[in-house]
Amino acid sequence: DSGVTQTPKHLITATGQRVTLRCSPRSGDLSVYWYQQSLDQGLQFLIHYYNGEERAKGNILERFSAQQFPDLHSELNLSSLELGDSALYFCASSVGSGVASPLHFGNGTRLTVT
Amino acid sequence: AQKVTQAQTEISVVEKEDVTLDCVYETRDTTYYLFWYKQPPSGELVFLIRRNSFDEQNEISGRYSWNFQKSTSSFNFTITASQVVDSAVYFCALSEARNQGGKLIFGQGTELSVKP
Numbered sequence: 001d002s003g004v005t006q007t008p009k010h011l012i013t014a015t016g017q018r019v020t021l022r023c024s025p026r027s028g029d030l031s032v033y034w035y036q037q038s039l040d041q042g043l044q045f046l047i048h049y050y051n052g053e054e055r056a057k058g059n060i061l062e063r064f065s066a067q068q069f070p071d072l073h074s075e076l077n078l079s080s081l082e083l084g085d086s087a088l089y090f091c092a093s094s095v096g097s098g099v100a101s102p103l104h105f106g107n108g109t110r111l112t113v114t
Numbered sequence: 115a116q117k118v119t120q121a122q123t124e125i126s127v128v129e130k131e132d133v134t135l136d137c138v139y140e141t142r143d144t145t146y147y148l149f150w151y152k153q154p155p156s157g158e159l160v161f162l163i164r165r166n167s168f169d170e171q172n173e174i175s176g177r178y179s180w181n182f183q184k185s186t187s188s189f190n191f192t193i194t195a196s197q198v199v200d201s202a203v204y205f206c207a208l209s210e211a212r213n214q215g216g217k218l219i220f221g222q223g224t225e226l227s228v229k230p
Contacts, residue, residue: 110157
C-alpha cells in the first residue's frame with residue numbers, strides 16, 4: 001500500500017458530462033501529481049502541485065483542471081467528456097517538489113466514457 | 115529531447131529463468147534521475163528503484179538488479195530466477211533536473227509474463 005488514496009476506483013459516465021477525481025497524498029507529502037494512462041498514449045504527465053501551488057503542466061487538456069487544497073488533497077476535474085478521455089487516471093505524491101523524490105502512486109481511477 | 119525507450123513490448127519466460135528488461139533514455143541534462151516502476155495486473159504502480167546520474171554503481175536487491183551505464187544511456191533491469199508473481203508491466207522513467215518539479219517521463223513499458 002503506497003499510502004496514496006484515490007476515489008472513486010471506477011467511474012462510468014456519458015459523453016459531455018463532468019466528473020471529479022479525488023486524491024489524498026501520503027502523510028507528509030506536499031507534492032501531488034496527476035497522470036493519465038491510456039493504451040495509445042501510455043503514461044502521460046498532466047499536472048503537478050506543490051503545497052497548494054501549481055508547479056508544472058504537461059499534456060493537460062483545457063477541459064481538464066485541477067487544484068490542491070490547504071489540507072493537501074487534490075481534485076482533478078474533467079469536463080465535456082469525450083470517448084477518448086476513457087483512461088486510468090493516477091495520482092502520485094512525493095515529499096519534495098524536485099526530481100529526486102520518488103513518486104508514490106495511488107491505485108488509480110478507471111474512467112469509462114460511453 | 116527527453117525520451118525513454120523500452121524496445122521490448124512483451125517478454126515471456128518460464129519460472130526460474132533470468133530475464134533482463136532494457137531501458138534506453140535520452141536527455142540533454144547532466145543531472146537526472148532514473149526510475150523503475152512495476153504495474154501488476156491489479157493496476158497500481160509500484161516504485162522499485164531510483165538512480166541519479168552521478169552514481170553508476172549497479173544495485174542489487176534480492177532477485178532484482180539494475181545496471182546503469184551512462185556511456186550507452188541505458189538503465190537495464192534484471193530479474194534473477196523469475197517467479198510467477200513477477201508477471202507485470204515494468205516501466206522505466208526519467209526525471210530531469212531542469213524540469214521544474216518531479217515530472218516523470220515514462221517508457222512504453224515491457225509486459226513480462228512468467229509461466230510456471
